Amino acid sequence: METPVTDLAPETQDSAAQTAAPLDTKAFRRSLNHSDNYFRRGFGHGEAVAETMATSYQSGLIQELRANGNVLTRGDVTIRLAQAFGFCWGVERAVAMAYEARKQFPTERIWITNEIIHNPSVNDHLRQMGVLFIEVNHGQKDFSVVERGDVVILPAFGASVQEMQLLNDRGCIIVDTTCPWVAKVWNSVEKHKKSDYTSIVHGKYNHEETIATSSFANKYLVVLNMEQAEYVSNYILHGGDKTEFLAKFAKACSQGFDPDRDLDRVGVANQTTMLKSETEAIGKLFERTMMQRFGPDKLNDHFMSFNTICDATQERQDAMFELVDAPMDLMIVIGGFNSSNTTHLQEIAIERNIPSYHIDSADRILDERAIEHKPLHGDIERAENWLPAGPITVGITSGASTPDKAVEETIERIFACKERLAQ
Ligand SMILES: C/C(=C\COP(=O)(O)OP(=O)(O)O)CO
Numbered sequence: 001m002e003t004p005v006t007d008l009a010p011e012t013q014d015s016a017a018q019t020a021a022p023l024d025t026k027a028f029r030r031s032l033n034h035s036d037n038y039f040r041r042g043f044g045h046g047e048a049v050a051e052t053m054a055t056s057y058q059s060g061l062i063q064e065l066r067a068n069g070n071v072l073t074r075g076d077v078t079i080r081l082a083q084a085f086g087f088c089w090g091v092e093r094a095v096a097m098a099y100e101a102r103k104q105f106p107t108e109r110i111w112i113t114n115e116i117i118h119n120p121s122v123n124d125h126l127r128q129m130g131v132l133f134i135e136v137n138h139g140q141k142d143f144s145v146v147e148r149g150d151v152v153i154l155p156a157f158g159a160s161v162q163e164m165q166l167l168n169d170r171g172c173i174i175v176d177t178t179c180p181w182v183a184k185v186w187n188s189v190e191k192h193k194k195s196d197y198t199s200i201v202h203g204k205y206n207h208e209e210t211i212a213t214s215s216f217a218n219k220y221l222v223v224l225n226m227e228q229a230e231y232v233s234n235y236i237l238h239g240g241d242k243t244e245f246l247a248k249f250a251k252a253c254s255q256g257f258d259p260d261r262d263l264d265r266v267g268v269a270n271q272t273t274m275l276k277s278e279t280e281a282i283g284k285l286f287e288r289t290m291m292q293r294f295g296p297d298k299l300n301d302h303f304m305s306f307n308t309i310c311d312a313t314q315e316r317q318d319a320m321f322e323l324v325d326a327p328m329d330l331m332i333v334i335g336g337f338n339s340s341n342t343t344h345l346q347e348i349a350i351e352r353n354i355p356s357y358h359i360d361s362a363d364r365i366l367d368e369r370a371i372e373h374k375p376l377h378g379d380i381e382r383a384e385n386w387l388p389a390g391p392i393t394v395g396i397t398s399g400a401s402t403p404d405k406a407v408e409e410t411i412e413r414i415f416a417c418k419e420r421l422a423q
């Protein structure tokens with residue numbers, strides 16, 4: 001079994017990770033909030049940073065498209081852009097805070113504990129600004145390089161409480177860009193813990209945000225999808241093979257988890273960027289399960305749920321459903337290949353049988369004949385003859401971590417390819 005603490009290389013685990021008594025995570029976060037070395041808001045360089053960000057990430061073409069109801073026709077190509085797409089509020093905020101940190105600490109060493117968000121170009125910009133990424137060796141983060149007085153940025157996904165404690169113990173200056181929506185989920189997990197409920201987290205067990213979220217729980221179980229949730233629900237109702245259960249969730253539960261003991265009282269939480277409909281259905285499934293197991297009058301003693309689906313995820317998925325209702329010849333979904341929310345947008349296109357390509361930048365469009373893209377559960381591959389002849393409609397959307405510039409570059413490349421195809 002794996003807990004978030006394994007992210008820390010053994011020789012770099014400070015007292016935080018080695019303490020035998022469970023950490024009072026709520027008290028720790030409260031004390032961190034009062035520390036002079038902890039920052040979770042900007043440093044007053046907002047205006048200067050907004051200018052830099054606009055130059056790096058915004059796009060004139062996208063502004064034009066927005067003013068035109070998100071439709072643009074040039075030659076044989078009509079582009080239909082989703083009504084909600086691209087940078088969410090939490091991403092803008094986190095990236096701006098990282099830029100502000102660089103301005104505030106121009107000479108100090110600045111580290112970041114993971115990618116700030118799942119977009120390669122944004123992470124590259126940080127590297128160019130001299131931000132250093134904590135290396136992962138043999139599956140463990142190596143914090144031995146971080147020294148007292150160094151600045152350490154916590155990404156938009158947050159960080160595990162053990163990492164925060166280590167950095168605090170080390171005397172680092174912590175710039176915490178965790179999205180408040182993510183922190184809201186942590187608060188739900190704290191409430192589960194207070195009443196000795198197990199947190200069932202709908203998410204990917206190895207995703208940074210889920211690692212952080214589960215680090216606030218005493219007991220947790222991460223379920224990836226409805227199939228896994230149903231397996232757990234069946235176990236609650238009818239029992240089952242404990243060895244099989246523990247093997248199935250070996251990497252996705254808290255240390256010492258016992259399904260016979262720890263599924264009597266459950267609270268549901270989620271990784272903020274999962275498919276909204278699935279998170280809701282999983283919540284309802286566990287509510288029904290506990291009602292069936294313990295009776296409706298005892299439901300409140302065995303089940304807890306708070307709405308922690310983030311607005312940005314909801315809006316982008318709703319806009320995608322609206323977009324795929326209109327006829328189109330193909331769909332391009334733009335976003336990092338490790339971006340969970342982008343992948344869910346791609347899932348929606350696939351469900352509707354629309355030929356669709358998930359790319360992480362315009363450079364994946366090699367020419368009018370070939371495109372490199374990532375299929376839903378596969379590795380990057382090359383598709384030939386991806387662009388149909390004649391007049392076409394192309395649907396476009398992008399994930400919450402994708403800059404508008406990447407969308408503009410993609411659209412321009414589609415126009416250019418189509419022109420060449422017609423020659
Ligand atoms: C930072 C963040 C969302 C922004 O999109 P990302 O693509 O960076 O992240 P995710 O979809 O969770 O893989 C966490 O909610």
Ligand code: SF4
Nearest residue numbers: 088090179181272310
């Ligand atoms: S997707 Fe939601 S939770 Fe994630 S950074 Fe954006 S606003 Fe925050």
